[in-house]
Amino acid sequence: MKTTIIDFDVQRYDFRKWAREVLSAEHLETIHLFDKIKLLNKNPTCNQLSDAFSSIIDTYRQFIINVIAKNFGDIANYQSPPSFRFHYCGYGSSVFHRDRDFGVKQGKVNVWIPLTDVWGDNSLWVESEEGSRNHKPISLKYGQALIFDGVNMNHGSKINTTSSTRISFDFRFQPGCGPAVPTSY
Numbered sequence: 001m002k003t004t005i006i007d008f009d010v011q012r013y014d015f016r017k018w019a020r021e022v023l024s025a026e027h028l029e030t031i032h033l034f035d036k037i038k039l040l041n042k043n044p045t046c047n048q049l050s051d052a053f054s055s056i057i058d059t060y061r062q063f064i065i066n067v068i069a070k071n072f073g074d075i076a077n078y079q080s081p082p083s084f085r086f087h088y089c090g091y092g093s094s095v096f097h098r099d100r101d102f103g104v105k106q107g108k109v110n111v112w113i114p115l116t117d118v119w120g121d122n123s124l125w126v127e128s129e130e131g132s133r134n135h136k137p138i139s140l141k142y143g144q145a146l147i148f149d150g151v152n153m154n155h156g157s158k159i160n161t162t163s164s165t166r167i168s169f170d171f172r173f174q175p176g177c178g179p180a181v182p183t184s185y
Contacts, residue, residue, distance in 0.1 A: 001109065003126065003148040006071055010143040013063045015056070016115045019167060022052040029116050029164040032088040044083035049169070053081040064180055068111060068173060072147070076176030077183045087122055087157055087166035096125070096135070096156030099172070107174060110150030114168040117141050122166040126155040 010016070020026060023037055031037045041047035053060075060080065069075050087093035099110065112124055118140050125135040130152045138146055148155070150172070160166065172185070 001147075001149045003128075003146070003153070004071075005138075005140065006067070006145050006147060007143055008063070008067045008145060013059055013067065015059075015113065015169070016142055018052075018056045018059075019049055019115050022048050022055075028167050031086075031167070032090075032165045038086075038088060041084075041086045044085050047084055047086065049084040049167075050081055057081075061180075061182070064173070067145075068147075069178070069180065072109070072173075073175060074178045075180040076174045076178065077181045078173040079171035079185055080182035082169040082171035083185070084169045085167070087160050087168070089122075089160050089163060089165055092159050093157040093166070094124075094155075096154055098152055098154050099150045100152065104151050104172065106151055108151050108172040109175065110146075110148050110170060110172055112138075112146040112148070112168060112170045114140050114144075114166055115142060116164060116166050116168075118166050118168070120162055121158050122160045122162040122164050124155055124157060124168070127153055130154075 019028060023031060025031050064078050085093050120137050123137040125137050126148060127133055127135050133154060140146060
């Protein structure tokens with residue numbers, strides 16, 4: 001599959017506003033300055049955003065149906081809840097890997113949505129072709145999503161040398177006959 005960037009309506013699917021409310025932080029890019037937030041948000045499945053996911057689950061489902069399925073066709077299933085990631089200044093977020101290295105089956109498609117603007121070392125780095133190992137950072141603005149073959153394309157993050165923390169979420173979906181059913185990772 002071709003790596004694609006899509007735009008979505010941030011008024012209708014305002015995941016950033018929700019994250020700001022959950023984290024009690026107006027500026028997500030600077031949450032690395034608050035030790036309490038860093039202590040509560042250490043991994044993709046156990047953090048304040050995953051704990052509060054039930055409050056936005058309907059918006060997330062509508063996003064799957066109205067944005068992802070409209071762009072990519074029928075969806076058999078999708079990951080719910082998604083994985084929420086905090087890429088703090090001075091730290092890494094994810095080792096370089098292919099999702100199949102962790103048992104994700106062929107055919108799944110990755111969707112990566114930053115809640116902050118991303119570029120350079122605070123972003124996700126993805127190779128351009130399977131096996132090329134020529135990773136480049138993905139530059140996105142809030143309201144954009146990256147869709148790519150994370151099962152086979154090597155991707156990960158570097159130490160964040162920027163002054164901006166990245167908060168993002170990602171999930172996988174399986175194209176196929178619907179209706180789209182939520183599944184675990």
